[in-house]
Amino acid sequence: MESRYASRIFEALSSEVRLDVFRLLVKHAPDGLVAGDIARLLDLPATNLSFHLKALVQSGLVHGEREGRFLRYRASIPLMLDIIAYLTAQCCSGRPECCRAFREESGVDARFLPPVAAPSSDRKA
Amino acid sequence: MESRYASRIFEALSSEVRLDVFRLLVKHAPDGLVAGDIARLLDLPATNLSFHLKALVQSGLVHGEREGRFLRYRASIPLMLDIIAYLTAQCCSGRPECCRAFREESGVDARFLPPVAAPSSDRKA
DNA sequence: GGGATAGTTCAACAACTGTTGAAATAAGTC
DNA sequence: GACTTATTTCAACAGTTGTTGAACTATCCC
Secondary structure, eight states: OOHHHHHHHHHHTSSHHHHHHHHHHHHTTTTOEEHHHHHHHHTOOHHHHHHHHHHHHHHTSEEEEEETTEEEEEEOHHHHHHHHHHHHHHHHTTOHHHHHHHHHHSOOOGGGSOOOOOOOSOOOO | OOHHHHHHHHHHTSSHHHHHHHHHHHHTTTTOEEHHHHHHHHTOOHHHHHHHHHHHHHHTSEEEEEETTEEEEEEOHHHHHHHHHHHHHHHHTTOHHHHHHHHHHSOOOGGGSOOOOOOOSOOOO
């Protein structure tokens, strides 16, 4: 993934409203939710939600699909995995031994972290 | 991690310049780089770099420390691990079986993805 | 202290973002 | 076709962001 593309994805998640929308859609994967349900659950004005959904769709993190009168939105889990892999590759590909040390220091539950990859020069970064 | 806090971190990475600076600092962890080196390596005007470094420091993703005449900046690897863990927990905690399926579909190298956590209700999310 | 180097802060400005209410589109129901 | 519901687009506006050159602060060296 290129940094230009990655920064667009981070931009999509840089608004608390959009992050909440995205998290809600991830929680409701793979069925997704229609716009009205999102608006109700997050207590957002329809017009404002629509603005943020557009941004999420343009980033690729969310897909929309008409369903009769409704529009159903779904989180793109593959793209989410991509961005996790991107961050992880940035972190560990240079110095696995350093990354390992930090993992032990940090209070993060290891179940939520990727394995430390073996060192090698050319990666998906 | 709260979503308000997470969105601030994503905001810090939402500019291509800042993402490039951060990646460079991650690459040079744990020694970091002084501002002038960053400016030279990324071909940025000092004043503009300073603006972005300030944003990165405020987000917590980067720390600065005076070193004589220079200011040395370092990436906060622990916070980076936190944000990876946050994304991962969002993704998998709901429906591991769904996440697993997507992982197999997506072309992402599994070495860069966290293990699929066992389902349980209350997580670091 | 005076001069050089490293880096930041300031002021100005154009460009972009997020919010809102009003109007428009799209699809179902009678 | 007229009516209702779901959602988006539009126009306006306030607020924020990113860029630049000029001025400032901090540190080192003589």
